Amino acid sequence: MYFRKMSGNKCYLSPINVNDAEKFAEWLNDLEVTVNLTLYNNVINTENEKALLENLSKEHHYSIIDQETNALLGSCGFVDIDHLNQTAEVGICIGNKQYWNRGYGTEALILLLDYGFKALNLHNVLIRVYAFNERAAKCYEKAGFKLMGKRRDTLRRGKKKYDVTYLDILYDEFYETNAARIESFNRAVMQGERTM
Numbered sequence: 001m002y003f004r005k006m007s008g009n010k011c012y013l014s015p016i017n018v019n020d021a022e023k024f025a026e027w028l029n030d031l032e033v034t035v036n037l038t039l040y041n042n043v044i045n046t047e048n049e050k051a052l053l054e055n056l057s058k059e060h061h062y063s064i065i066d067q068e069t070n071a072l073l074g075s076c077g078f079v080d081i082d083h084l085n086q087t088a089e090v091g092i093c094i095g096n097k098q099y100w101n102r103g104y105g106t107e108a109l110i111l112l113l114d115y116g117f118k119a120l121n122l123h124n125v126l127i128r129v130y131a132f133n134e135r136a137a138k139c140y141e142k143a144g145f146k147l148m149g150k151r152r153d154t155l156r157r158g159k160k161k162y163d164v165t166y167l168d169i170l171y172d173e174f175y176e177t178n179a180a181r182i183e184s185f186n187r188a189v190m191q192g193e194r195t196m
C-alpha cells in the first residue's frame with residue numbers, strides 16, 4: 001500500500017514500505033545503478049535490505065511511485081537533517097532503469113525539496129554527485145542546485161579516481177526555479193485529479 005504524501009504529475013512520494021525489500025535489493029545488486037552510489041561496495045540481500053529499509057522508514061525517506069501505474073521506481077530522502085542550522089543532505093535513486101531520463105528524478109527531487117523547505121523548515125540542502133554521473137548532475141541542475149565545488153580524486157572506481165561534485169540550493173532559489181511546477185502539482189491535487 002502506498003500513500004500520496006507528496007504528489008506530482010508523473011510520480012508521488014510515499015513512506016518507505018519494508019515489504020519492498022526484495023525489489024530494492026534487486027536494484028542494489030545492479031552495478032549499473034550502484035556505481036553511482038556509496039552502496040557500490042556493499043553486499044545487499046533481501047534480509048539486510050529489510051533492516052536498512054526499517055531504519056530509513058523512520059526517517060524522511062520516501063519511495064518514488066509512478067503516478068499512473070503505482071509501480072515502485074526507487075527512493076529519495078534526507079540525511080543529516082540539522083534543525084538548528086536548517087540544513088540537510090539529499091539523496092535519490094531510481095532503481096528501475098526503464099524510467100531513467102524521463103523526468104521522474106527531477107520531479108521526485110522537487111517534491112522532496114518542497115516538503116523539506118516547507119514542512120521541515122530547511123534553508124540549505126546539499127547534494128553530492130560523482131564526476132562521471134552526468135545524468136544526475138543535469139537532473140540536479142534542472143531542479144535548481146548550484147555548484148559549490150569539487151573535492152578532487154575522492155572516489156575510486158577500479159584503477160581510476162574521480163572528483164566528487166558538491167551542489168547546494170537555498171529556499172528562495174528553489175522557489176524561483178520551481179514555482180510554476182509546484183503550482184501545477186497543487187492545482188492537480190486541488191482539482192481532485194490526484195487523491196491525497
Ligand SMILES: CC(C)(COP(=O)(O)OP(=O)(O)OC[C@H]1O[C@@H](n2cnc3c(N)ncnc32)[C@H](O)[C@@H]1OP(=O)(O)O)[C@@H](O)C(=O)NCCC(=O)NCCS
Pocket residue numbers: 033036037074092093094095099100101102103104105106107128129130133134135136138139
Ligand atoms: C540520477 C537520477 C536520479 C536522475 O533521474 P532521471 O529521472 O533519470 O533524470 P531526469 O530525466 O529528471 O533528468 C536527467 C537529465 O539528464 C540528461 N542526461 C542523461 N544522460 C546524460 C549525459 N550523459 N550527459 C548529460 N545529460 C544527460 C537527460 O537528457 C535529462 O535532461 P533533459 O530532461 O533536459 O533531457 C536517476 O537516473 C538515477 O537514480 N540513477 C541511478 C542512481 C543515481 O545515479 N543516483 C544519484 C546519485 S548522486
